[in-house]
Amino acid sequence: MIGAVLAGGRAKRFGEDKLLFKINGKPLVLHAIERLESSRLIDEIVIVASKFNAEKLRTLGYSVVIDELIVGPISGIFTALSLGDAFVVGGDMPSLIPEFIDYIIKQFNNSGKIVCVPRWSNGYLEPLHSAYAQEFRDILGKRINDGKYKLYDAITSSDACYIDIEALPQEWQVSFFNVNKKEDLKDLTK
Numbered sequence: 459m460i461g462a463v464l465a466g467g468r469a470k471r472f473g474e475d476k477l478l479f480k481i482n483g484k485p486l487v488l489h490a491i492e493r494l495e496s497s498r499l500i501d502e503i504v505i506v507a508s509k510f511n512a513e514k515l516r517t518l519g520y521s522v523v524i525d526e527l528i529v530g531p532i533s534g535i536f537t538a539l540s541l542g543d544a545f546v547v548g549g550d551m552p553s554l555i556p557e558f559i560d561y562i563i564k565q566f567n568n569s570g571k572i573v574c575v576p577r578w579s580n581g582y583l584e585p586l587h588s589a590y591a592q593e594f595r596d597i598l599g600k601r602i603n604d605g606k607y608k609l610y611d612a613i614t615s616s617d618a619c620y621i622d623i624e625a626l627p628q629e630w631q632v633s634f635f636n637v638n639k640k641e642d643l644k645d646l647t648k
């Protein structure tokens with residue numbers, strides 16, 4: 459399974475390039491990559507960048523593909539799936555829990571569904587912490603063509619497998635943490 463790290467956003471809320479912003483001396487995106495890499499069921503990492511930041515991200519030494527569409531995470535996933543099945547995360551998720559990722563990939567493999575996504579009891583989904591089959595790419599492509607960019611809608615209108623977050627170890631929930639604003643960094647001093 460490919461580990462795809464979405465990195466094509468403009469970080470408007472953060473106010474500067476958040477993915478290369480150093481936390482404990484290491485770019486934010488590298489924290490996410492290294493966590494994802496230590497999942498046993500992930501065998502290859504790919505960064506899904508934009509044409510604006512691809513060169514900088516290439517210096518990290520991982521393979522980089524360019525999302526030519528940049529219409530939000532949906533186009534990042536669409537781009538990643540050209541390479542195969544993928545577990546997709548945001549590059550701004552430094553607290554990923556490899557064991558949780560492996561758990562989702564196992565569920566995905568056993569379910570035979572085209573997407574396996576964690577779901578909160580209020581119905582909220584975590585699509586940037588989910589496993590996607592390459593077969594889902596055509597569905598995403600059609601939706602993007604129609605100007606339908608909401609991932610939530612793409613997933614819920616498909617035959618997805620849902621993982622009940624509250625039934626799992628509570629310590630795993632930190633895996634969803636993502637940095638949007640500068641002030642989010644203070645939750646990250648560990």
Ligand SMILES: Nc1nc2c(ncn2[C@@H]2O[C@H](COP(=O)(O)OP(=O)(O)OP(=O)(O)O)[C@@H](O)[C@H]2O)c(=O)[nH]1
Nearest residue numbers: 465466467468469470471525528529530534548549
């Ligand atoms: N490939 C790709 N990645 C994206 C796109 N939009 C967002 N991302 C990435 O997805 C992750 C989560 O997105 P956001 O939290 O909205 O980040 P962002 O868009 O850079 O930040 P804001 O401009 O503040 O919304 C980040 O790592 C982004 O770099 C996109 O259109 N294409």
Ligand SMILES: [Mg+2]
Nearest residue numbers: 467468469530
């Ligand atoms: Mg955004």
